[in-house]
Amino acid sequence: MTKDIRILDVLHLRGPNIWTYRPAIEARVDIGELEECPSNTIPGFYERLSGMLPGLIEHTCSYGERGGFLRRVQEGTWPAHILEHVTLELQTQAGQRTSFGKARSTSQTGVYKVAVRSRHKDVTVACLHAARDLVMAAIEDRPFDVPATVARLHELADSLCLGPSTACIVDAATDNNIPSIRLTDGNLVQLGYGVRQRRVWTAETDRTSAIAESIASDKDLTKSLLVPCGVPVPEGHVVANPEEAWEVAQDIGLPVVVKPSDANHGRGVCLELMTEEEVKAAFPVADAEGSEVIVERYIRGCEHRLLVVGGKLVAAGRGENxxxxxxxxxxxxxxxxxxxxxxxxxxxxxxxxxxxxxxxxxxxxxxxxxxxxxxxxxxxxxxxxxxxxRNGNVSIDCTDEVHPEVAAAAVLAARIVGLDIAGIDLVTEDVSLPLERTGGAIVEVNAGPSLLMHLKPAEGKPRPVGEAIVGHLFPGEDNDGRIPVIGIAGCDDTTRVARQIGWQLHMGGYNAGLACREGLFLDQRAVEKTDCANWAAGQRVLMNRTVDAAVFETPVESILGEGLPYDRCNVGVVTSIRPSADLERFDVRDADQVRNVLRTQVDVVMASGAAVLNADDAQVAGLAELCDGEVIFYALSADVDVVTEHLAAGGRAVYVREGSVVLATGASEQILAARVAHPANALSAELAAVAAAWALGISPDLISSAIESFESSLGR
Structure with missing residues (x-):
């Protein structure tokens, strides 16, 4: 035993888990002899820690008020708890603000589980290790370079996490209950699941035409398309050398602009050129930034950037010298x-x-x-x-100043080029007046425009551009990009339940994806024949653009080790609760602990969904009180107290009477045509699948057909 903090191992919980609905890091931490040294017994520790990280004053902790955590430090708390809060604060300092964290003791003295919300695994793990070093420095009264550590963590976060444009779209999607999956280490993100998904890549979407993007990258071509449609643009021509640039400048009339044909951010753009010397000197500057050089008439006024999304002006910014x-x-x-x-x-x-x-x-x-x-x-x-x-400095919000005719011109320009999201650059002396009155003109149409100038203008109020893009991709009320998701968890029969639900969906006309221990199935076709009851296989199902319903078997150890592969579900099935030797490596040793793990499956059921619970298992039935949605019980007989009480309250249940499956709602019963004669365990799985299909609105006749044909389907 030593007075040290050792991080024994780290789990990346990539989906909903026993701690939180969000991805998290769970570390097993050994504090050794520090178990006998709460913070109030270490001289000067409070002063050193609060001096190193003043931001800890904002942590409310269990007191629920500002300064709550530091009050706990003064009163006495253990290093694992302190490690949790320091990790959270370092994440915040690194630009990855999170607030959820827990520290809990285990069955082994001095060993704790520390869980914190994680936006990126590598960043959170780096913050965890840095937090360990900082806490030990505070304990041992050693210097610790906090600014250098924060700078390193911030740089790591910048290199690994989503850029601000993509992040604002993902955050807006989350606020609208739309799930997201990051598809690469870059900024390609899927919003929604299966057939209802959309994709974004910074400010480009799967509606952004490749042809339109190519047009926008060619400034001369863009102008040639805008002019016939009545959009005001400055006269200009592509030139091959400095001499030709001067010839064109004389034809157009001074002053002129010399700029690259396909650069951005104002690079290589020289404005208001008045002499032959200036024009010729500007040519190589523009040539170095793009594939061609354009000379065009200079438009007097300020540079403006108008953001058009889905045929609407949603934000505008103005530049200044x-x-x-x-x-x-x-x-x-x-x-x-x-x-x-x-x-x-x-x-x-x-x-x-x-x-x-x-x-x-x-x-x-x-x-x-x-x-x-x-x-x-x-x-x-x-x-x-x-x-x-003189250009490339658009940083002042002027959205409310834009004249309707100017907005209409910007929208028309985006439509002519064919972009669903476009950054329209225009120059005018007063954006509150029509362009024909000011002599203003549209000078560029940009695909994939930066959103940062509208999210964080140097002056003026931020604009909700992420919400605008999400609304464009998912129009209409209750359009959350979701498909029916069914999750199955428990300690018995989960594979059989998953296969049967998959078959019920197939009979119901769904092109369902299924990830279970027997493999990965797409519309009943086995595409992988290995154990696919895991997070990675589940994500592959949700990324498949042909899938219109998804079924997931999630073993207890998978919930503990990596989390669920989806954020919420329409139907959550729990079959049974019992301890297992396989779970002891997670320090889960009794039925109550297993129950706490399996409640995760019920916790993620949406308010519009249903939990399908085995009433023959009292602990499973007890999970009903945790469900936000409806509860449907299933049992081998109606003579179970919890079923009787549930039906008396008008609830739904599925059970067997004289070899027939009964669908009951309150006092009303419907007997399915199919007869069942399975052993008890197989029959229980059948009932779970029937209840799930019923919850999804599949008709009783189709459910009966599925019962009769399931066994033969296994050979497909």
């Missing part, structure tokens, strides 16, 4: 750092609304400075205003 003011002492480079980059809204990560200005790597900026008679090392006179950027 970025300037510095000389003091007669500092260079341009120094003034940029002291006057601009010091702004807390600027940074390298995607979460910042404004980018860090880097003059040494920006040839466009250098050319702009040269036109004003400066370079990076020049020292502007006191009071001299120097412009360092």
């Amino acid at each position: 970025i300037v510095i003011t000389g003091d007669g002492k500092a260079s341009v480079r120094e003034l940029i750092d002291s006057q601009l980059n010091i702004d807390p809204r600027r940074g390298e990560a995607e979460e910042f609304p404004l980018e860090t200005i880097k003059i040494d790597s920006d040839r466009t900026m250098q050319l702009l400075l040269e036109r004003q008679g400066f370079n990076a090392d020049s020292v502007p006179a006191a009071g001299r205003v120097v412009t360092v950027q």
